[in-house]
Amino acid sequence: MRTRYLFFFVFTLLFWGQPAFAQQNKIVFLILDGIPAQDLERVATPNLDQIASQGGYSRAYTGGLAGGYSESPTISAVGYNTLLTGTWAHKHQVWGNGIKAPNYQYWTIFRYLREVRPDAKVAIFSTWQDNRTKLLGDNLPQTNFLRLNQSLDGLELDTLRYPHDSQSDYIHRIDQRVAEEAADYLRNQGPDLTWVYLQYTDDMGHRHGRSSELDAAIEKADAQVGLIWQAVQERQQKGEDWQLWITTDHGRKEPDGKGHGGQSDAEREIWISTNAKDLNARFYSGQAAMVDLLPSMIRFFNLVVSERQERELDGVPLIGPLSLSDLTLKERDMDQVLTWTPGIQSEPLSVYWSPTDHFREGDQDEYFLLGEVPSGAKQYVLPRELGNKPFFKVLVVGKYNSANTWRVSGKPQQKN
């Protein structure tokens, strides 16, 4: 017992009063491509289960507001960029796997971290090179020349070492190398932020749908997750606090579970497995969104985000307290009515309104305070002369988080 007290005392001296304590917080997020929740839940995934046993598992959604202004195709690259930026496609402007013209005004989690902590060590291990070159915007002027400390990708372009075969075995072999190198790097270098992307499950889903082939691919992906989980546990034993977020980028179309891209419930449904502590009711609601992952990471890193950027985040954190979530604008009679799900504690919320979207060009929007409302009221009716405008943004700000929603009527958004 005496020894234990001594250890506690030494530990306290080492860390007491160090403001940089959150720098011991590290994040790895993994995207396992195109695994429907019901298939994941049917197949034995001991590694994902073990991770979730320390945090949680829940179904979630992607695709934005179905039929609404933020509707986003349930397509791979669209989903990745939604996760990376915490915004839907109407903002980040990635509408397909061609990734023609991302709007880099919407920063990725990599950039949020780097701009605050230039010394942060960041890495990507991916079976698709575009994730680094186009989505993260590696070394582009538009991303302030974001450089990664380590990357492994592009093996899918190396047809000598990975000759393409009709059964996509080469993709599995690339995934394996990606996972092994990611695990080595995590173990030896302890990077602050790492993205691991594995593709094989998507190939099997497209080819075979709901099938024993897909099940086997899910088991293989779980084993690859296990390599990374093992490395993370070794780092945790050194006193670092590691958070893992594992998700998929879309579901698949019923009844065969092959295609995706549309807005059916089955295509929109994803899942999240994490070892994160302090998961909130939003996480377990089954209605957590892909855009919630970025605010969760920001909160875990304790990163400062400018007010201008905070106003554009389409998600809310899945850890810690919330002031509100599920902010929605609905027409009722002649009025535009805001509704939301309040946090656990009642508190005053401030409602703001802006008539412009200059943010997407890098400029400021001016917000006007409309009023305050207790969170428990769960609704706010906009003044009719403002609610009638064809375009505006609404921002609701609470003690713990904010949320925004837009009204977009008339001409649909430009999609490239």
Ligand SMILES: [Zn+2]
């Ligand atoms: Zn996909």
